[in-house]
Structures are given as structure tokens and as C-alpha cells.
Amino acid sequence: MSNNANTHILEHTDSHSSGHVHRDDYGSKMGMWLFLFTELLLFGGLFVLYMAYRTEYFTFFQLGAKELKIWMGALNTIVLLTSSLTMVLSIVALQRGNIKGSIAWLISTIGFAFGFLIIKYFEWSDKFHHGIMPGGEELLNMPQGVKVFFGLYYSMTGLHGLHVIIGIGLLTFMLIRILLGKVTPDKFVPLENAGLYWHLVDLIWIFLFPLFYLLH
Amino acid sequence: MAEHHSNDGRIAHAHAPSYGINIMIWLILISLTVLTVAIAGIDLGRLTLVAALLIAAIKSAFVINYFMHIKFEDLLFKVFLWLVLLVLLIILVLTAFDVFYR
Numbered sequence: 001m002s003n004n005a006n007t008h009i010l011e012h013t014d015s016h017s018s019g020h021v022h023r024d025d026y027g028s029k030m031g032m033w034l035f036l037f038t039e040l041l042l043f044g045g046l047f048v049l050y051m052a053y054r055t056e057y058f059t060f061f062q063l064g065a066k067e068l069k070i071w072m073g074a075l076n077t078i079v080l081l082t083s084s085l086t087m088v089l090s091i092v093a094l095q096r097g098n099i100k101g102s103i104a105w106l107i108s109t110i111g112f113a114f115g116f117l118i119i120k121y122f123e124w125s126d127k128f129h130h131g132i133m134p135g136g137e138e139l140l141n142m143p144q145g146v147k148v149f150f151g152l153y154y155s156m157t158g159l160h161g162l163h164v165i166i167g168i169g170l171l172t173f174m175l176i177r178i179l180l181g182k183v184t185p186d187k188f189v190p191l192e193n194a195g196l197y198w199h200l201v202d203l204i205w206i207f208l209f210p211l212f213y214l215l216h
Numbered sequence: 217m218a219e220h221h222s223n224d225g226r227i228a229h230a231h232a233p234s235y236g237i238n239i240m241i242w243l244i245l246i247s248l249t250v251l252t253v254a255i256a257g258i259d260l261g262r263l264t265l266v267a268a269l270l271i272a273a274i275k276s277a278f279v280i281n282y283f284m285h286i287k288f289e290d291l292l293f294k295v296f297l298w299l300v301l302l303v304l305l306i307i308l309v310l311t312a313f314d315v316f317y318r
Contacts, residue, residue, distance in 0.1 A: 026290070029289075029293075030292070030293070033293060033296065033297070034296075037296065037297075037300045040300055040304065041300070041303070041304065044304040044307065044308075045307075047308075048307055048308055048311050051308065051311065051312065051315065052311060052315045055315045055316065056315075070253060070256070074249065074253050077249050078246060078249060081242060081245045081246060081249065082242065084242075084279065084283050085238060085239065085241075085242040085283075087283075088238045088282075088283050089235060089238060091233070092233040092234065092235055092238065095233040096233055192285075195283075195284075196284055199279055199280075199283045199284045200284075202279060202283075203276050203279050203280070203284075206272050206275050206276050206279065207269075207272050207276070209252075209272075210252055210256070210268035210269065210271070210272055211268075214252065214253065214256035214264070214268055215264075
């Protein structure tokens with residue numbers, strides 16, 4: 001097994017200087033993916049719940065979705081997709097030895113992440129303003145199906161939003177690591193792993209957007 | 217795969233990191249987003265959901281393969297990913313049977 005891991009280090013990294021330091025980039029990346037699988041199952045469970053309730057309350061889900069603004073959801077989709085691109089570019093820049101470029105792309109990724117949260121904030125506060133929130137006056141008087149729709153909407157986009165916040169923390173941590181010279185063109189896998197997490201956040205939004213906003 | 221090469225490790229990274237391909241993928245993803253919003257405007261009945269999910273699946277395939285680099289990873293990563301997707305599918309289908317035929 002250790003022999004196997006060693007060959008993989010040679011195959012998968014640009015590490016040519018770390019002859020004596022034990023480093024398993026392959027295992028590191030595999031560990032990240034295993035964690036991402038648990039995330040997929042976590043959100044997968046919520047999507048199953050969505051499917052079940054959507055079948056039961058189909059017309060009410062359409063009614064609820066009409067309250068959401070498509071353009072805001074679409075804008076957030078574009079913001080997240082773009083942040084995914086800048087994330088990849090940050091990794092590519094680092095692999096190519098362009099540390100300044102990598103830092104710049106990483107900062108823009110964090111910027112887009114904040115952009116996503118700001119749009120989400122306006123979206124939620126607009127709903128809150130109209131009393132459409134968990135326990136909100138207006139929502140309590142709506143039919144059961146619409147309540148369920150917004151219950152799912154808030155829990156799923158909320159959990160996703162939490163992931164965005166964690167992602168910002170993770171990317172900021174990576175930014176500091178690059179600035180400190182701990183993550184380098186020869187040792188870029190930590191940045192790749194942080195990138196994997198960020199892409200997962202994007203991936204989940206790709207499904208959340210049509211399921212909640214495009215229900216007409 | 218000899219142990220003694222020190223600088224060959226870089227060459228072993230065959231899929232040279234490039235900016236261009238990722239920008240291409242991004243353009244495709246943005247186009248698909250516009251498409252999915254446009255299709256949602258047309259009333260396709262039950263097909264609306266199918267179309268939306270199909271586009272979402274295509275988009276996620278691009279993200280996973282290119283942005284998340286799975287296309288260039290070891291077979292083991294791909295096998296694991298397919299297993300997880302299979303588990304999700306099984307849970308979804310079994311629940312669907314319960315929900316639809318209740």
C-alpha cells in the first residue's frame with residue numbers, strides 16, 4: 001500500500017524536491033472526495049424529501065415558486081459558475097508557478113462568494129419583509145403545500161448558504177497559506193482540495209436553482 | 217515509473233494545466249443556464265422538470281469532469297463517484313415507488 005502511494009505521488013504531483021518528506025497527495029485528494037461523497041448524500045436526502053413533497057403538493061409548489069424571482073436565482077447561478085471558473089484559474093495559475101495570479105484569482109473567487117451571499121441576503125430580506133418566513137404572519141395563512149415549499153426552500157438554500165460561508169472561510173485560509181508560502185507551485189493539492197469543496201457548492205446550486213425557481 | 221527521476225514528476229502531469237479549456241467550459245455552463253431559464257418560460261407541462269433536470273445533469277457533468285478534474289483522475293475516483301451516484305439513484309427510485317404508488 002505504501003509502495004502504491006509512493007508511485008502515485010510521482011504520478012500526480014509536481015513534487016520533485018520533496019524526496020525525503022512523506023507526502024501523499026493521492027490520499028489527500030481521495031480523503032477530500034470521500035468527504036464530498038458524504039455531502040452529496042446529505043443534500044441527496046433533502047432532494048428525496050423535495051421529490052416526495054413536490055409529488056404531494058404539486059400545484060402549491062408552483063404557487064410558491066411564483067413568489068421567487070427568477071432573475072435573482074439566475075444571477076446567483078452565474079455568480080457561482082463564475083466563481084468556480086476563477087477558482088480553477090487560481091489552481092492553474094499556481095500550478096504554472098504564477099503565485100500572484102493565483103492569489104488574484106483566489107481573491108476574486110472569495111469576492112464572488114460574498115456577492116452570492118449579498119444577493120441571497122436581499123432575496124431573503126425581501127421575503128421576510130412580506131412575512132414569508134418560517135413562522136411568518138403571511139406564510140402561516142397560506143395553504144399547507146406552500147408552507148412546505150418554503151420550509152424546503154429555506155432549509156435547502158439555508159444549508160447551501162452555510163456551505164458558501166464555510167467555503168469563504170476555507171478559501172481565505174488557503175489565501176493565507178499561499179501568502180505564507182505554505183501552499184506553493186510544488187505543493188498545490190491543498191488549494192485543489194479547497195477548490196473541490198467550492199465546486200461542490202456550485203454543483204448543488206446547479207440543482208437547487210431549477211427545482212425552486214423554475215417551476216412554472 | 218522509476219523512483220529515481222526527480223524532475224520527471226512534472227512531465228507525468230500530462231494534462232497540462234491550461235486556462236483556455238476552463239474558460240470554454242465556463243462559457244458552455246453560462247449558455248446552458250440561459251437555455252434552462254428560456255425553456256422554463258415555455259410551457260412544456262410535465263416535460264419542464266425533465267428538461268430542467270437534464271440540463272442540470274449536463275452542467276454538473278461538465279463541472280465534475282473539468283472543474284473538479286475527475287476526467288483526469290485515477291479510475292478509483294471514478295468508480296467511487298459512480299457508486300455514490302448509484303446509491304443516490306437507488307434511494308431516489310425506491311422512494312419514488314413509495315410516493316407514486318401510495
